[in-house]
Amino acid sequence: xxxxxxxxxxxxxxxxxxxxxxxxxxxxxxxxxxxxxxxxxxxxxxxxxxxxxxxxxxxxxxxxxxxxxxxxxxxxxxxxxxxxxxxxxxxxxxxxxxxxxxxxxxxxxxxxxxxxxxxxxxxxxxxxxxxxxxxxxxxxxxxxxxxxxxxxxx
Numbered sequence: 451x452x453x454x455x456x457x458x459x460x461x462x463x464x465x466x467x468x469x470x471x472x473x474x475x476x477x478x479x480x481x482x483x484x485x486x487x488x489x490x491x492x493x494x495x496x497x498x499x500x501x502x503x504x505x506x507x508x509x510x511x512x513x514x515x516x517x518x519x520x521x522x523x524x525x526x527x528x529x530x531x532x533x534x535x536x537x538x539x540x541x542x543x544x545x546x547x548x549x550x551x552x553x554x555x556x557x558x559x560x561x562x563x564x565x566x567x568x569x570x571x572x573x574x575x576x577x578x579x580x581x582x583x584x585x586x587x588x589x590x591x592x593x594x595x596x597x598x599x600x601x602x603x604x
Contacts, residue, residue, distance in 0.1 A: 485604040486536030487529045493597035494528015495521065500592035501585045510581035524589075527553060532597050542594050550590020551583075558582055 498521055531549055534541045541549065562568035571579065 481536050482604075483533055483536060485601060486532040486534075488532070489597045489601040489604060490529040490532015490535070490593075491525050492528070492600045493532060493593040494525040496596040497528060497589045497593035498524030501589040504585045504588045505581070508581050508584055510578050510585060528593055528597070531593060532601070535597060536601075542598075546590035546592070546594025546597075547587055548590070549593060550586040550588070553589065554582060554586035558586075 501524070531541065558568055559571050563570040574582070
């Protein structure tokens with residue numbers, strides 16, 4: 451097992467074993483759909499950058515396969531996440547890990563294979579699967595951290 455795989459497995463064991471953190475409520479500022487969307491948009495872009503970086507370190511596909519960048523998709527799901535978090539703070543559970551894993555389940559585990567844009571989860575190697583999990587964990591953590599900071603500024 452590589453150093454990256456060991457570090458990721460250790461992180462997963464610790465993060466998923468601890469109890470869920472209380473979702474952040476917005477005690478100082480009133481809820482605002484526009485501010486939630488803006489914070490989420492920034493979060494989606496930051497999370498897409500973080501996911502692209504982790505995929506350079508721990509690529510989910512063979513080195514020769516192209517690494518797609520989904521900036522528009524990341525920005526869009528981030529904006530939706532920001533709007534959802536504004537009115538349903540439980541969506542931010544586990545510091546965004548829940549968001550990252552839900553996104554993976556909705557895209558890589560169902561929609562993309564159904565559309566013929568990705569291999570079915572059963573067809574992936576263990577390494578490919580662990581890389582996808584790691585990159586979506588990073589996506590979720592980066593999205594929630596960014597969303598929380600930007601929303602406080604707004």
